Amino acid sequence: MAGASETATLLASVPFFTGLDEKKRNAIATQGKELSYKAGDAIVDEGTMGVGFYLVLDGKAEVRKGSKVLATLGKGQFFGEMSLIDEGPRSADVVAIAPTKCWALTSWAFSAIVKTNPDVALLMLKEMVKRLRAAQTTPGS
Ligand code: CMP
Secondary structure (H helix, E strand, O other), X not given: OOXXXXXXXXXXXXXXXXXXXHHHHHHHXXXXXXXXXXXXXXXXXXXXXXXXXXXXXXXXXXXXXXXXXXXXXXXXXXXXXXXXXXXXXXXXXXXXXXXXXXXXXXXXXXXXXXHHOHHHHHHHHHHHHHHHHHHHHOOOX
16 A cells, blocks of 8 residues: 555646645645555445545546446546535446556545635536536437
8 A cells, every 4th residue: 555655646646636735735645545446346336325535546447327337437537526525325336447546535534625625626526517518418318
């Protein structure tokens, strides 16, 4: 498992956190933990209550609803925010499709970071709007 300084370096390469200064990034790095998954491992299960937010540090994960693949997420992309924002059940399964490393935050650390870093909140909103637009233009959805 990477130490906090290694995680801070990884976070610096992720667009999601590039707007933050080093001090803030270092502080944030200490709040999450790195988790590793094998190809085929379920990271998030649809319908369950969410307690984690995930940022992909390496590898690839598929967002699936039943047999439908909604998105493939790679380095620098996040998932698990929906359940933490509205405290509802997970909207989809997220499954590693390659060896995957994620940086995971608990719901309370996630809320604190979003509340105190408007740049992070805005980047998250922009990505969520992008996903909504993509879902609206997917034939048959
Ligand atoms: P959550 O509902 O907590 O858990 C499943 C996650 O999959 C969800 O948060 C989002 O992060 C992600 N997700 C759901 N629908 C889509 C989509 N259409 N495109 C990309 N990611 C999605």
